[in-house]
Amino acid sequence: MPVEAEGRGNLLRMALTDISAHKLLEDRLRQSHKMEALGTLAGGIAHEFNNVLGGITNYAELAKVTMPDGSPEFEYLTDVLELCKRARDVVRQILSYSHRHGIEKRPVAVQSVIADTVKLLRLNLPPNIEIRQDIDALAGIVLGDRTQIQQVLINLCNNAAFAMKQSGGLLTVTVTSVVLDDEAARSYADLQPGAYVKLIVSDTGTGFDPAIIDFIFDPFFTTKGVGEGTGMGLSVVQGIVKNHGGIIAAASTPGEGTTFTVFLPRPADAAPVEAKDATLPRGTERILLVDDEDFIVISTKMMLKNLGYRVTALTDSLEALELFRKNPDAYDLVITDLTMPFLSGDQLAVELIKIRKDIPVAIATGYVNAADNGEVQKSGIRVVILKPYGMRELAKSIRFILDAKQGACSA
Numbered sequence: 043m044p045v046e047a048e049g050r051g052n053l054l055r056m057a058l059t060d061i062s063a064h065k066l067l068e069d070r071l072r073q074s075h076k077m078e079a080l081g082t083l084a085g086g087i088a089h090e091f092n093n094v095l096g097g098i099t100n101y102a103e104l105a106k107v108t109m110p111d112g113s114p115e116f117e118y119l120t121d122v123l124e125l126c127k128r129a130r131d132v133v134r135q136i137l138s139y140s141h142r143h144g145i146e147k148r149p150v151a152v153q154s155v156i157a158d159t160v161k162l163l164r165l166n167l168p169p170n171i172e173i174r175q176d177i178d179a180l181a182g183i184v185l186g187d188r189t190q191i192q193q194v195l196i197n198l199c200n201n202a203a204f205a206m207k208q209s210g211g212l213l214t215v216t217v218t219s220v221v222l223d224d225e226a227a228r229s230y231a232d233l234q235p236g237a238y239v240k241l242i243v244s245d246t247g248t249g250f251d252p253a254i255i256d257f258i259f260d261p262f263f264t265t266k267g268v269g270e271g272t273g274m275g276l277s278v279v280q281g282i283v284k285n286h287g288g289i290i291a292a293a294s295t296p297g298e299g300t301t302f303t304v305f306l307p308r309p310a311d312a313a314p315v316e317a318k319d320a321t322l323p324r325g326t327e328r329i330l331l332v333d334d335e336d337f338i339v340i341s342t343k344m345m346l347k348n349l350g351y352r353v354t355a356l357t358d359s360l361e362a363l364e365l366f367r368k369n370p371d372a373y374d375l376v377i378t379d380l381t382m383p384f385l386s387g388d389q390l391a392v393e394l395i396k397i398r399k400d401i402p403v404a405i406a407t408g409y410v411n412a413a414d415n416g417e418v419q420k421s422g423i424r425v426v427i428l429k430p431y432g433m434r435e436l437a438k439s440i441r442f443i444l445d446a447k448q449g450a451c452s453a
Contacts, residue, residue, distance in 0.1 A: 088133045089381060092408025093335055096429035099126045100341030103433045107348060123432065130430055131189065150188050152239045152306060153181040153217050159192045160215055163199050170210025171203055177217040181239050182308045186286045197279045198243040198302050205247025205300060216242040219308070230305070233289050237308040244301040249294040258292060322434060323441040324350040327374035331355040332362040332390065333406070334382045342406075345433050351440070359385040363393055370398040375444060377427070380407035391423050402443045406431065
């Protein structure tokens with residue numbers, strides 16, 4: 043080839059490479075903006091949905107306390123409340139996937155999370171895919187976020203289902219407790235000896251070339267066709283596992299299937315999952331309740347009165363501010379919604395604290411990211427109560443605030 047022609051060929055290859063790289067950056071930026079928009083939309087939808095779900099939860103709680111234990115009606119309402127909790131967890135799962143919900147580490151029984159998630163996954167799998175589970179009921183507790191652990195399983199199972207969508211197959215989910223010594227830990231990169239909860243998700247799908255195994259967790263890497271995936275699923279999974287102090291490993295054989303293995307550390311000093319106390323904490327303090335939704339105000343007021351509190355309930359935040367201004371010592375606690383017309387809950391809190399510095403204020407909101415909201419934190423709000431809340435959660439949150447205040451006064 044003449045030197046001049048070879049030079050033109052090199053320039054052309056360089057130009058094509060540069061255009062390809064630029065196109066890849068554009069695609070990644072577009073995907074990033076898409077995820078940001080999805081997160082914003084999901085946050086708004088979650089707020090509205092949690093408000094409605096909160097009303098259902100509140101009225102079911104109120105109806106349940108009127109029913110004798112063991113009656114069919116009592117059991118029906120117990121099931122309704124359990125379904126409300128599952129609906130709440132689904133919303134948090136959606137928000138977690140769209141990066142709107144930060145990690146909140148607390149003791150989590152992994153086996154319970156996985157078992158509940160498998161039930162949901164069965165509803166969405168095509169009929170040609172069988173799912174089997176082998177879950178040790180005593181696998182153990184990890185310090186983590188229930189919703190994000192659930193997301194790990196959902197993403198791995200979705201990948202497995204995609205690999206088997208043509209000819210079907212078997213999806214297996216296994217949860218066990220293991221203790222690895224030095225030799226066993228060396229079988230996995232970056233894994234230290236110790237006690238772990240081990241999650242295995244395997245399929246009998248198409249598998250992939252072992253040569254690409256080092257790339258499958260890279261952001262935007264995908265073996266799927268155009269429009270079939272974002273390439274973010276395994277990257278998100280790996281990020282969650284690392285944030286929990288664990289590791290994830292993959293093995294695959296083309297035509298035979300793929301296995302993902304997740305190790306989550308079991309801290310020796312992890313507190314057990316809190317047992318439910320049958321006794322509801324009660325009180326007689328005076329509470330100012332503010333929410334622009336009528337059904338939330340009515341049902342929450344009735345719940346608070348059943349707990350013994352004296353309640354003044356309003357649906358207008360400006361009216362609540364004026365009422366408080368006239369007699370600021372008439373209340374021991376203010377519970378307000380976050381998103382309201384004219385004066386939002388965090389703005390109301392600022393104005394109330396200007397009038398009376400020691401008044402405790404709690405936010406009750408369907409916006410699950412409120413606890414990380416900078417304006418909420420700066421407003422002096424003591425506690426964020428996420429909707430939908432049951433009577434027990436509401437009762438415990440109120441006593442936490444009021445008892446903390448009393449402790450501070452006596453100190």
